[in-house]
Amino acid sequence: VSLAEYQRALAAAISPDDRDGGRVTGARTDDVVAHDAATVVVREAIVEWAQHELAMVCPIVTGLLSFDERLTSEVQAQLRRRDRPMSIHTWGVQFASRLSSDPDPWISWAAQVDAATLVAAESWRPDDPVCPGDPMRAMLLIASGADPRSE
């Protein structure tokens, strides 16, 4: 088995769209059971990791999806796409943009807000140490009567 074949087989095995255990071509027969279990464990760990990461960059839509018990399935749907970038911000924009056309108006609205926030964040990157960055933090400070610029 070539390196490329091994890598494609492993990528398929740990992707949420591969439910057959993802046997890797060329794996030794006595390793197959352990391999099957390992891919299931890592596949689940990736979904949990992705939920955590997307919740950080898309807090509103992931929060609403969680209330609706849709978060895991939507994250799995995003993981199934074959164009996943390493940057969680870029991936968050993809995730939120996809959900901006969701038939549920609340999900659609939340996804548009999260996507717009991420896109707006591009304008003040790299992080300015004097800028709060987080719009929620800025809003909370203003609501409490504090000027975020004087922090």
Next chain:
Amino acid sequence: VSAVSPSLGVSFDGRSTTVLERLGSFVDVVEIAPDRFVTTYADAVDDRRFAAIDEHASHLDVAYHGVGLSMGTASGWNDAYLELLEGLCAQRPPRRHSEHLGFTFVDGHFLGTMAAVPATLAVADLMAERVEAIHQRFGLDFLVEHVASPFARPDDMSVASFLTYVAWNSGCGLVLDLHNVECDEDNGRLRVDEFLDELDLTLVKEIHVSGGLWRDGYHLDVHARLPAPSTLALLDATLPRCPNVDLVVLEIVGAAVDAIESEELVSTAQDLRRRIEVCGVAG
């Protein structure tokens, strides 16, 4: 051989400054994962990136430890990582840099995890060739690290032989991550004692320690905990056998640091310092 103990380092992923605030005065080196230090690879690298380090740990050396080069991907590595690394090195020259003998991308798709490359002669030759290219491009001390990975691989040599072969044929050094090899042993991939007996330990320049998680019978290398007693005992036993180690790094993700009591974190760093002063002599 000079009687100088290895330095002590701590990882910093750029997400939480807690680790710098708590340990900045207890360590010598901050290990930065370039991929996590920026939002995207296209981000500009300037002094503001280092604001947190300058505020809490300006006296520390830096070392770059990549996770996103994907140097084991058959179709080619992630060159955007190297461009980012060039920017960081220009902005803040490191003590050294290092990467993993693994892959995070397949056909342009980020896996969401890092997997080890198969330990075969063909892959070893490919890795040695790529390490040499990195040497030529950066001209810096460069180390490679074995990846803990529970998946079966079509290996035709041992992991220790593979690492030794790559280092000998490329001129790089090795990072020995003790938690990685513990995970591999717990997941049935190798035996730690056999691995250490077979590995050319003179190639090891850095040792990493961390703690992971158990999930459904598998030991996962996720740097979410402080090192377990077994890892610390392995450090005590291994460090005296590695004459060229000059840095021991405590690796822990920022999100996990925030959940650890400050006293526990500091006492762990102090304990590591004591252990490396007793066991380690940097040549």
